[in-house]
Amino acid sequence: MLLCRVSTVSQALARWGRRSQRGGGLFHRALSFSSGRCHGVGSGEGSTQPAAAASTGTLYRDTVLLPRTEFPMKLSGQKLLDREVQIQQECGFAELYSWQRERKAKKEFCLHDGPPYANGDPHVGHALNKILKDIRNRFEMLRGRQVHYIPGWDCHGLPIELKALGDLGSSGLSPLQIRQKAREFAEGAIARQKAAFQRWGVMADWDQCYYTFDGAYEAAQLKVFQEMHSKGFIYQDYKPVFWSPSSRTALAEAELEYNPEHVSRAIYATFPLVTLPPKISVSVLVWTTQPWTIPTNQAVYGCNKAMNCNLSALSTHSPATLEGGICKHPTVPDKQVPLLPANHVTMAKGTGLVHTAPAHGMEDYSVASQFKLSVECMVDEDGKFTELAGPELQNLSVMTEGTDKVISMLKESGALLMEERCVHSYPYDWRTKQPVVIRPSKQWFINTASLKDKAKESLQKVRILPESARSSLLAMLDRRTYWCISRQRSWGVPIPVFYHKETGDPLINKHTVSHIAKLFKEKGSDCWWELPIETLLPSEALQKVSGPVSDYVRGEDVLDIWFDSGASWAAVLEESDSRADAYVEGKDQIGGWFQSSLLTSVAVRNKAPYKSLVVHGFAVSEKGEKMSKSLGNVVDPDEVINGGKDPGVPAYGADVLRWWVAESNVFSEVQIGPTALNSARDSISKLRNTLKFLLGNLQGFDPRLQAVDPKQMHYIDQYMLHLLREYSIKVTDAYSEFDAGRAIRVLQAFITRDLSSFYFSIIKDRLYCDPEDSLGRRSCQTVLEEILDGVTRSMAPILPHLAEEVYLHAPGHDKEETLFKSGWIKSSSVWRRPGLEEAVEGACAIRDSFLSSIPGKNAAQYDLTIAIEPGLLFELMESLQEEPTSTSSQLAELMMAARVTLTSELPRDLHPDALLGHGTFLINLEGGVIREDSPYDIAVVPTSGVRCPRCRRYTSESADCLCPRCQTVVSQAH
Structure with a gap:
């Protein structure tokens, strides 16, 4: 007899209730498991009223196996922050890097960290860079590779020196005093940045970082310097360089910022011809945007086209006509200058x-060298005219009052024809934001012209992401003919050179450099100023020169910080001939660290230091603007994680920051603000919802003891393992390509389309209402555990805190085990079985026809008849339902109908209100060897069954009585 709602049954169910409530909180908001929608549950795996909680079924609630888990649906505010820190501690984030370095691994993955500058607080640019690297490192570690990643800091240079000195300036301070203050400042910045990187979950041995002010690092750097010097790539010369009066030092091209809005006072000035070429009896007219350089004029050059300017020209002449002429200098009495040809003069502006x-x-200097003209410098280190410029100009700043005075002198001599305001791009010191000048001085240079071809050749073997960055890298190389590597400061690595007191000749050879390198390794570079010269200069270095040690003084220049950081491959990569698998930095490093590393490595080893380059964009505001305090659009990563002083700025936690990085298109400018962060938080919240559903339905399941062999599983469960395998391949490929954004899209598509909208909506009845230890339920749980494991591992590189939190609640492993020590997604080729896809996908095609015939209706209220002519499709459907008609077959479960009848043709006595449908399904087996286009017909009628008060399926014979399946389950419990 059917079990109805009588008191004896109530007693039995009460016992069930006591048993089911043990071991964790009960989900009081589990999904209705008979929705009948193909789009099903969406992203809300725990958001609707349970079927068994309906008023007619309250009696049976405790017999339904609703999801139970202590994993929280939501974490926010201080609870979220505390939980992330707790996860880091419990799961050994600090020890993870050392652990993986000690394990045996067949392959190593080396990501060489470009050193951030130690001159300020951590910012979102740091977050973008460090998290992007960490995502790849964690992925590589999970899939079994030994990760080599040593974080570093660029610690020398003018910005640190200036910030350390503050308002004090350097007057009255010794180099050692300046260096001590700079070191303290850098160490403070490093401590703040390091703490932030750790809070973001970046995996590293934070006690074993590299610093460019470390003695061992400096020694390795000098070894690179010595090898390049011995090969003739490094030399000293007197030539024009970019000079920053505001910093009082030479600059390299990479240290310049070009201001497109710079305003110059451009002039047209006449140079009277003294020795007249044939047919000419007037002055020549020149144009310049830098009038202050007129006093240092040595010649006038003509371009290779006829003169053509906006002035009314009396006549035009070719360079050949002008060559050989002599001009009178307009401001220097009795000085005459020649007229010469030059290819670098163009007709874009001016007079030709x-x-x-x-x-x-720079171009003037190269032509002057050809014609042996004087390279006379009249500008000092402060950017002021020297006494060589004459008493009228001496001590005047060339860019301001010096320019005024020169223009005034041109007027007085009658040489000024016209003055105009010229807005153009002009180089500025990137640190002080002040204009630079070009002036000659004796500096140390690297001859990059001789390295260019080798560098370009080595780049052909380097993979560059995005590929479009390659042309920028090559263009930057082309623009650099030489690299000035000496700086006139105290905070840096001293250039190991000695100068003769009388002649000024430099003394540098392998003996001096290797000796200094050894001292630096032992004592640090402060010893350059601390030790007597007798200790610094070894006697063997003097063998080829005359005179004692006392004839020499130590040099005062330090190395360019781009040389500092560019030699990091020699100091950090373990083997001298090794190359990093990847360098990952922002696009500003195309002309910076990427290039300096390439040039030094090619010079010493004839190869690039990297196998691949990843070039990402900059972090910008939500409006796409560059962040600046003046605009008030700076996003502080500390506020992103911990919340701001304003209550409207919530605490998002570290995983939201990491998701923002991963989801962004990092190869362009990356926008950050409330919209992006709220979106990231919502995405993680939806993910938590799915994870909670999975965990809740695995309560009490131990895959080590209760897992079902795939061959015994329901077909749809096997099919989900097949989809999980495909998912794992796609997500692995995405991470391998440095494309975490694609990994996220693959993850979200899998959860939304394959899980929430499909699988979860189908299996809830089996999960909640079948016997707890039944094969069908265990089959489903086996798959849910595999899905949970795969999804958790696949998101772990991006969301390490959430992944470890899930793993703490997940079944199937020892309590002390952590996810990151247990490997990557495990998928098996066994999961792919011939005919499996076709069986389930054929059924899904029929299901789509069924659901589209009853739009907006509940599929569970209808009986479905499927008619297929004998053939492959019929055999596949028969594998899902052996009997002709069933309410509990795999086919009925997939269709989510009350009853499914499988037949070879539709019956003639169909109900007059039956809804009819038709479709075809293409079967493609064995790589196309077997192809069959199979038609099918369907008929849909309202079911005659009554809703079961326990499972709410329309499979009961009478009202308020259980269906046969539920009757059996409750009877067994009783």
């Missing part, structure tokens, strides 16, 4: 004739 000051122009 350019006054030339070899001391203050």
Whole structure:
């Protein structure tokens, strides 16, 4: 007889209730498991009223196996922050890097960390860079590789020196005092940045970082310097360089910022011709945007086209006509300058004739060398005219009052024809934001012209992401003919050179450099100032020169910080001939660290230091603007994690920051603000919802003891393992390509389409209402555990805190085990079985036809008849339902109908209100060897069954009585 709602049954169910409530909180908001929607549960795996909680079924609630888990649906505010820190401690985030370095691994993955500058607090640019690297490192570690990643800091240079000195300036301080203050400042910045990187979950041995001010690092750097010097790549010369009066030091191209809004006072000035070429009896007209350089003029050059300017020209002449002429200098009495040809003069602006000051122009200098002109410098280190410029100009700043005075002198001599305001791009010191000048000085250079071809050749073997960055890298190389590597400061690595007191000749050889390198390794580079010269200069270094040690003084220049950081491959990578698998930095490093590393490595080893380059964009505001305090749009990563002083700025935690990085298109500018962060938080919240559903339905399940062999599983469960395998391949490929954004899209598609909208909506009845230890339920749980495991591992590189939190609640492993010590997604080729896809996907095609015939209706209220002619499709459907008609077959479960009848043709006595449908399904087996386009027909009628008060399926014979399946379950419990 059917079990109805009588008192004897109530007693039995009460016992069931006591048993089911043990071991964790009960989900009081589990999904209805008979929704009948193909789109099903969406992202809300725990959001609707349980079927068994309906008023007619309250009696049976405790017999339903609803999800139970202590994993919280939501964490926010201080609870979220405390939980993340607790996860880091419990799961050994601090020891993880050392652990994986000690384990045996067949392959190593080396990501060489470009050193951030130790001159300020951590910012979102740091977050973008460090988290992007960490995602890849964690992925590589999970899949069994031994990760080599040593974080570093760029610690020398002018910005640190200036910030350390503050308002004190350097006057009255010794180099050692300046260096001590700079070191303290850098160490403070390093401590703040390091703490932030750790809080973001970046995996590293934070006690074993590299610092460019460390003695061992400096020694390795000097070894690179010595090898490049011995090969002739490093030399000393007197030539024009970019000079920053505001910093009082030479600058390299990479240390310049070009201001497109710079305003110059451009002039047209006449140079009277003294020795007249044939047919000419007037002055020549020149144009310049830097009038202050007129006093240093040595010649006038003509371009290779006829003169053509906006002035009314009396006549035009070719360079050949002008060559050989002599001009009178307009401001220097009795000085005459020649007229010469030059290829670098263009017709873009001006008159086609350019006054030339070899001391203050790169192209001018190269032509001056050809014609042996004087390279006379009249500008000092402060950017002021020296006494060589004459009493009227001496001590005047060339860019301001010096320019005023020169223009005034041109007026007085009658040489000024016209003055105009010229807005153009002009180089500025990237640290002080002040204009630079070009002036000659004796500096140390790297001859990059001789390295270019080798560098370009080595880049052909380097993979660059995005590929479009390659052209920028090559263009930057082309623009750099030489690299000035000496700086006139105290905070840096001293160039190991000695100068003769009388002649000024430099003394540098392998003996001096290797000796200094050894001292630096033992004592640090402060010893350059601390030790007597007798200790610094070894006697064997003097063998080829005359005179004692006392004839020499130590040099005062330090190395460019781009040389500092560019030699990091020699100091950090373990083997001298090794190359990093990847360098990952922002696009500003195309002309910086990427290039300096390439040039030094090619010079010493004839190869690039990296196998691949990943070039990411900058973090910008939500409006796409560059962040600045003045605009008030700076996003502080500390506030992102911990919340701001304003109650409207919530605490998002570290995983939201990591998700923002992963989800972004890092190869362009990356926007950050409330919209992006709220979106990231919502995405993680939906993910938590799915994870909670999975965990809740695995309560009491131990895969080590209760897992079902795939061959015994329901077909749809086997099919989900097949989809999980495909998912794992896609997500692995995405991480391998440095494309965490694609990994997220693959993850979200899998959860939304394959799980929430499909699988979860189908299996809830089996999960909640079948006997607890039944094969069907255990089959489903086996798959849910595999899905939970795969999803958790696949998101772990991006969300390590959430992944470890899930793993703490997940079944199937020892309590002390952590996810990151247990490997990558485990998928098996056994999961892919011939015919499996076709069986389930064929059924899904029929299901789509069924659901589209009853739009907006509950599929559970209908009986479905499927008619297929004998053939492959019929055989596949028969594998899902052996009997002709069933309410409990795998086919009925997939269709989510009350009853499914499988037949070879539709019956003739169909109900007059039956809804009819038709479709075809293409079967493709064995790589196309077997292909069959199979038609099918369907008929849909309202079911005659009554809703079961326990499972709410329309499979009961009468009202308020249990269906046969539920009757059996409750009877067994009783």
